[in-house]
Amino acid sequence: MKRLQSLGIVVGPKGRGSNMMAIAAACDDGRIDAKISVVAAPKSGLPLAGRASAAGLNLVVVPYVPESTYGLRLAEALEGCDLICLAGYTRLLPDEVLGAFPERILNIHPGLLPRFGGQGMFGLRVHAEVLAAGVTESGCSVHLVNERYDDGRVLVEKRVPVLPGDTPESLGERVLEQEHLAYVEAIQLALRN
Numbered sequence: 468m469k470r471l472q473s474l475g476i477v478v479g480p481k482g483r484g485s486n487m488m489a490i491a492a493a494c495d496d497g498r499i500d501a502k503i504s505v506v507a508a509p510k511s512g513l514p515l516a517g518r519a520s521a522a523g524l525n526l527v528v529v530p531y532v533p534e535s536t537y538g539l540r541l542a543e544a545l546e547g548c549d550l551i552c553l554a555g556y557t558r559l560l561p562d563e564v565l566g567a568f569p570e571r572i573l574n575i576h577p578g579l580l581p582r583f584g585g586q587g588m589f590g591l592r593v594h595a596e597v598l599a600a601g602v603t604e605s606g607c608s609v610h611l612v613n614e615r616y617d618d619g620r621v622l623v624e625k626r627v628p629v630l631p632g633d634t635p636e637s638l639g640e641r642v643l644e645q646e647h648l649a650y651v652e653a654i655q656l657a658l659r660n
């Protein structure tokens with residue numbers, strides 16, 4: 468019998484867990500042919516911890532300190548995963564993790580790349596920059612992760628209109644709906660390859 472592939476989700480300290488839950492729902496209803504075997508978070512007590520436990524997900528805390536062992540500890544927590552999905556993780560991944568999962572790490576970015584990505588471009592800042600640029604479209608991008616910010620090959624991109632009167636928050640909500648669809652599509656693609 469074919470082994471069910473396993474996903475590792477890595478979240479940041481401010482993650483709401485909405486992408487994690489969208490991925491979990493897609494694993495449950497069969498759109499994604501895999502299971503989430505671990506969710507790695509940098510500390511306990513995050514708001515998303517409740518959602519993770521209600522969904523029966525295995526949440527493992529991997530603190531950022533001591534920095535010198537962080538890479539090894541994170542790689543160990545993710546050991547055995549076939550694909551890693553970053554969701555709300557705003558750091559560069561340590562070399563130990565990049566080396567352990569070549570071309571097997573995805574990130575979701577709440578803007579169109581490459582223009583609205585790079586160091587410091589996360590959260591509402593992305594949407595504020597989009598509005599300041601006066602463009603008529605925004606969107607989200609799921610890309611492969613490498614040693615630079617928001618730099619790897621984009622696997623799936625979804626676009627939304629920027630509407631008159633949009634605030635960073637209203638635009639962010641419109642983008643987030645698409646993020647959940649884009650992430651599921653990108654995981655399906657990545658698991659097929």
Ligand code: GRF
Nearest residue numbers: 482483484485486555576577
């Ligand atoms: C998303 O907007 C994603 O694009 C970015 O971080 C946010 C995480 O949101 N990388 P959530 O925790 O999945 O709700």
